[in-house]
Structures are given as structure tokens and as C-alpha cells.
Amino acid sequence: MKLDAGIGGIESAAQRAADAEAAGYSGVFTAETGSDPFLPLLLAAEATERIDLVTAIAVAFARSPMTTAATANDIHRASGGRFILGLGSQIKPHIERRFSMPWSKPAARMGEFISALHAIWACWNEGTKLDFHGDFYTHTLMTPFFNPGPNPNGRPKVYLAAVGDLMTSVAGELADGILIHPFTTERYLREVTLPRLEKGAAKVGRPVDEVDVVGPVFIVTGDDEKQREAADGFVRNQIAFYGSTPAYRPVLELHGWGDLQTELNTLSKQGEWVQMAALIDDDMLKTFAVVADSPADVAPAIVERYGDVVDRVSFYSSWNPNPEQLADIIGTLSAPVA
Secondary structure, three states: OEEEEEOOOOOOHHHHHHHHHHHOOOEEEEOOOOOOOOHHHHHHHHHOOOOEEEEOOEEHHHOOHHHHHHHHHHHHHHOOOOEEEEEEOOOHHHHHHHOOOOOOOHHHHHHHHHHHHHHHHHHHHHOOOOOEEOOOOEEOOOOHHHOOOOOOOOOOEEEEEEOOHHHHHHHHHHOOEEEEOOOOOHHHHHHHHHHHHHHHHHHOOOOHHHOEEEEEEEEEOOOOHHHHHHHHHHHHHHHHHHHOOHHHHHHHHHOOOHHHHHHHHHHHHOOOHHHHHHOOOHHHHHHHEEEOOOHHHHHHHHHHHHOOOOOEEEEEOOOOOOHHHHHHHHHHHHOOOO
């Protein structure tokens, strides 16, 4: 199992990536929040030699397949083949009101988006005629002036963030990896997500083990009581925040907590964030998060929970391991699963 680290936005991205590589992380990732997700990784490419560079995520529907293909191709070339394009759909209000872009049938559109990327990259790398026709995207023009030619590193991998049935199926059909949402439990992953992923892969006759399973893990631990309390509060707040979103209700329903989603949603509209976090009891916390009395217990707990099904993880926590702890964690995570 590989361990990745976030590097945030453009400020000091190169240094943070270099530090992550020196510390032993397998990859670094960016998110499309307050910064462009691609530019920090271009800086990271120049400052590193080994680690993977991942967008987790870039919003697909804020862009066209052609512009996304070009940016991804450039970073993949600049990094020597270390770029992974992680895509997500976002939700309708953001696509329409923040990005001023069209929204319709997100899973079908995403499948077409990824297929269009593959067609564009095939045109550049293999010289095939660009002749992609879809319901949402059409790409039929590629003149020599605009063709960058073959990338010596081939095409980038594409990871897809998926929660629902249809998007998870698309990941199984077309993506090189699935980005699991942090608001996921071991039970939901094993009983819902992975079977859906396997169904999608079966549609196109590919083995599901060709699809990397990637996701952040909530961590509650610390070197002392103060750190543990801070991590505990941070994670309860995040669980409550995500739990208030209707799209994530099925995760709670699987565990018999469906009514809590309605309550959290109502409180979120009232701005009652403290009260929301108080509703996350210890049982729920331990279901969503790895809760460890000591940092030394974190990696064994992750391996026990996800070692046979997850390929790469990152930590979603206010706690950060020191260099000695990190070395032990990486050693444990990278060991073969018995």
C-alpha cells in the first residue's frame, strides 16, 4: 500500500513536494479548492524525481476534454510519466453557478469525458484519426499545428472520484483507479463500492484488479492527549459536515444511521456546526476513522482494515507524523499483506 501526501496550493508547492519525496511518500496530490489543481503539480514535477503527481481532484465538468487532455499531457511529459489525472464531477450548483458550465447526466457525461480523453491521447500518441462523437462532446478536428505528437511516457493514468452506483460503474469500465470519498466506511467499501466497481469492469471484460483503489483515511491519534483531542474534534467535525450532504446518506443508511443525515442537514442550514459534531458518537467515529491511542498503532490498523483492498492511502487528520513515525508507517504499509 502506497502513502500519499497533500501539498496544497501554488505557494511553496515545489518545496513541499520535494520534502514529501525526501520523507518517503509515494505521491503528492492537489485538490481543486482555492487553487488551480494543475499548476502546483507542474512545479512539483520540476522539484522531484520519483513521486507520483495526482490531482485529487480536478473538476472535469469545469473543462473540456481537449483542454484537460493538453494540460495532463504536458505535466505527464514534464514529470517523466509520473502524472495521474484524478477527476471528479462536483455537484450541480457548483458546475452551473460557480463554473457556468452545463450539467446533465453526470455519470454518462463523465464516461464520455474519459472516453474523449482516450481518443485525443490516441490521436497524439498513436496517430489515429480524431473522430470522437458523443452526446455531450464531439472532437473531430486535429491539425498538425495543434498536435503535440507522441508523449514518450504514453498517456497519463485517469483516476475517477465516485460515490454513487453509476459513477462507480464508470470507474470500473473506464478509469485506471477509483478515488474513494473520505466519507466511506470499511463496510460500505466492501459491500457496496467494490461490487459496483467489479460490475463496471465486467461490462467491458476487464479484471477489476486493474483498477487502483485510492482513498483518504480519517485518523484520530497523537503524541499526547492534546493532539489526540484536536484530531478527535477535527474528524468529528468532518464526519458531521459530510454526513449533512444528501448524496452521502446511503453510507449512513447502511449502518442504520439514516435519520441522522436529516438531522445534520437541518442543523447545517442553521449554521449549528458545533451541535452537528456533538452528534457524532464514539461508535460512529470508530466506524469512519482509524482511532489509535498511539501513532505506532495507526499503520497496523489501516492494514487490518484495508490492506487487502486499497492500493494507496492518505491521512485525513489534523495530526501529522514526525519523521521517525512516518518511516515506520511507510514500512508497515508497504509490506506485503499476509
